[in-house]
Amino acid sequence: MRIGELAEATGASPRSLRYYEEQGLLGSARSTGGQRHYPPTAVERVALIRSLLAAGLSSSTIYDVLPCITEQAIRTPALTARLRDELTRVDDQLREMQRTREVLAGLVDHYAVAEQLPHAANAAPTSA
Amino acid sequence: MRIGELAEATGASPRSLRYYEEQGLLGSARSTGGQRHYPPTAVERVALIRSLLAAGLSSSTIYDVLPCITEQAIRTPALTARLRDELTRVDDQLREMQRTREVLAGLVDHYAVAEQLPHAANAAPTSA
């Protein structure tokens, strides 16, 4: 498939796909005219890249860990440690976000309750 | 307290604290000479700001929702909806990150198993 189709299939812009290639995250065959051509498996790969990016991994980090994701045979102690570090970081970030989520959820609940009440503006002002 | 102390207490740089003020997220009293002065409660407030930033809220979004966090009396339907939207977004992001976390955890597990195998001579040295 060509870059436009892959973009369509993944939700990533052509610009992003070229950027991923530039960062070494995504390969492509080229036609004689120089146009990129992707196998169907590229869809899954792009999804993985975007998922890792969304999780806060940088493209260079993804560059480091991607080979061992797609080819499990490649493993080094350094790579293992890197994966562990990233997992720890993601876990920390998840916990932090969950705390923040609870703050927001508490606010939403408070508002929902407040809106149900007739005119009790000071119904539950018991938070710091 | 002065900006340096607040920076020390919160882990935010003085530059960041001035930025938060510039964005309307953080108030400060000024001395006659123009230097910022903060009450002790500012520590908690900065922590909240940073937590929301870390959760992916932009400073302008935080600007919108902060007043109702610190002063529960202020509530409008628009603000409630805004909070709900942000909560939904954070929840989506959390689910996405948890899926990615599982991918990473799966890899780490796979590696861990591989490293338990007999001839794993490099058990301890995990330097970068």
Next chain:
DNA sequence: GTAGGACCTCACATTGACGTCAGGGTCAAG
């Protein structure tokens, strides 16, 4: 009253993952 560390206000630089424009080549269809 003076040293010097902390602080002030601009204002430009940086980083990362893209958007976007310019100028030109490719390719399936007619």
Next chain:
DNA sequence: CTTGACCCTGACGTCAATGTGAGGTCCTAC
């Protein structure tokens, strides 16, 4: 062989939070 949609390579723009440097001010201690 020409059209027109799609694609190419630069290269500069963006956005948000922050770094950084210049040039000047404040304030506590001596």
